[in-house]
Structures are given as structure tokens and as C-alpha cells.
Amino acid sequence: MIVFDQVQKSYQVGGEAVPALHPTSMTIETGEVFGIVGHSGAGKSTLVRLINRLEPSTGGRILIDDEDITHYSHAELRAFRRKVGMIFQHFNLLSSKTVADNIAFPMKLAGIYSATQIRERVDELLARVSLVDQANKYPSQLSGGQKQRVGIARALACRPTILLCDEATSALDPQTTQSVLKLLGDINRELGLTIVLITHEMDVVRRVCDRVAVMDAGRVVEMGPVSDVFLHPQHPTTRDFVFESESVDRDELQEDYQKAEGRILRLTFKGESTYQPLLGSVARESGVDFSILSGRIDHIKDTPYGQLTLSLVGGDLGLAMQAFEKADVHVEVVR
């Protein structure tokens, strides 16, 4: 478990302390995939770099598995850093070393593993990230997705319990992003690793994270399970991220709303209710006529969800809303 207790960070700029993270308290549970989403400069990297002490905090305490890491000595820090792996947007591989040697590098650096242990671990990791046949290639001979797989294998070399991912898929195309996110999800499930993942894309959060913190100007402005934050965003910054991820043009949407008659409702279906043929029966029972203004069905991690915006005319609207709510469908009145 990672606990932030009133943690803050300021950078010295021109002799002045400029805050990058205002006092923040939060808990990241062991074994979860925790997303941190925010625009450029929001403080995401700063927050994550405090977890492995790449940056020292300037106030508060960070407890990892009940140990305060903020006062670790150099020796304690060296041992601690083996427990925290990290992957980066631009992979940060050593270009003069082969794939196998890149993966072996942190183990060699640690100086506590035998040559046999290192060889066996590298073989195991090459298989884990499906790169056995690329072991002797150099980074320049690999695709972006393969490079990030090497980055992941290298980060796992010393068997960390926490994996930090700093915009790990931002340099990858959508298909490669999907396969890297799947790999991270598998690693989380199979190894029970805690993953903290920074991104500026809500879609990445939706696919792989259990909980998410939304950051804006050095503060966490919203935090919770991804399904709550994604389906019912409260803060304007979160709403912007959700709209962006759905590729919704808000002006176009408003125009559509203006053309539509009657009441406009936004329905959110989650889990099993996503597949129920509810609209027809509600329309029959309540006598309400409806037209669909927009809709989508997708997944939040493994849970299906659907969102429909309807305009409803005539009939008994109250009865229709009751029927939706009885079927566990969240109803938001747009107009």
C-alpha cells in the first residue's frame, strides 16, 4: 500500500519555491492499477517520481507498506528502488546493449545476483513479454511496441512490487497501445503487482485502471473507482477528459439537442443491464416515444457499459424514469 500523507513538492526556480504538488493525501492499494490523469504540467510526473524518490518531497510523509520512505538513507534507498520498477514514454533503453543485456542491466547493477540467476531471469522475462526471438537484437532494430516490452521486462527484472508507468503508451499507435495495456493488465493480475500509471488519455485509464486520480494545477481534483469517475465525472477537468476520450464535439451535440423535441435524458447502463432490451418495454408501458440522439457501448476494464442520450415525447415520463431506475439504469436529465 502506498500512502500519501499531506505530501507536497516545490521546485526551486530562480531562488523561489514554485509548488508543483500542493499538500495531497491519498492511498493506492496493493495490487491495484491506479491511473493518474491530467493535462501537461498538472503535476503527474512529479507525484509519481516522489514514489520512487527520484524526486525528494518538500513536505509530508510517503508510506510504502507502512515504511516512511521520505527519510531513507542512501543504502536503504538502493534496496528500496529494486522494489519499484519504472517504464517511460521514450523507453530509455541503452542503445549499445542487446535486448537481453538491457533486461539484465538492473540485476547486474544491483550486484546481488549470480550470472545463472540473471540468465534464467532474463529468459523468463523474454518469454513473459513475447520477445524470445529478439533477445540478441539492438533497440534500433525494434518497433516501438517491442521497445516498450523490453522496458517492461527490464522494469520487472529485480521482481519489484510496484511498477510506475510514465506515459508508457503515449508514443505508440492505437493497436500497439492496446497490446501494451493488455500486457500490463496481465502482469498486474498474474504477479499481483501494484501499477501506478500516468496518462493524459482517459481511454487508457478506462481500459486498464481500477481507480483513478484526476490532477489539475498540482492538485488531485477528483478520485475514485474508474467506473464512477468515468461515467459520472464531477469536476470540469474530468468532464473535459471524458468528452475528449469519447470524441464528442460539444457544439455539435448542443445543436442536436436544440433540434430535438421533449425531454432529453442521458441513460447509463452498466454490467448486465447493458444488454437488456429495456427501451422497447419502457416505451410500451409508459407510452413515451423516444428517438436516440447519441449512444455508445464499450468496456471499463472488463465491465461493459452503455450510454444513450434520448429525446422523449408524450406518455408518462415519470413512469418511464421509474422503470429505468428500477432496472439499475442511471438517469440524468439533460434538458
Ligand SMILES: Nc1ncnc2c1ncn2[C@@H]1O[C@H](COP(=O)(O)OP(=O)(O)OP(=O)(O)O)[C@@H](O)[C@H]1O
Ligand atoms: N525539475 C523541475 N524544476 C522546476 N520546475 C519543474 C521541474 N519539474 C517539473 N517542474 C514544473 O512542475 C509542474 C508539474 O510538472 P510535471 O512534469 O510533474 O507535470 P506533468 O503533469 O507530468 O506534465 P507532462 O504531462 O507535461 O509531463 C510544471 O509546472 C513543471 O514546469
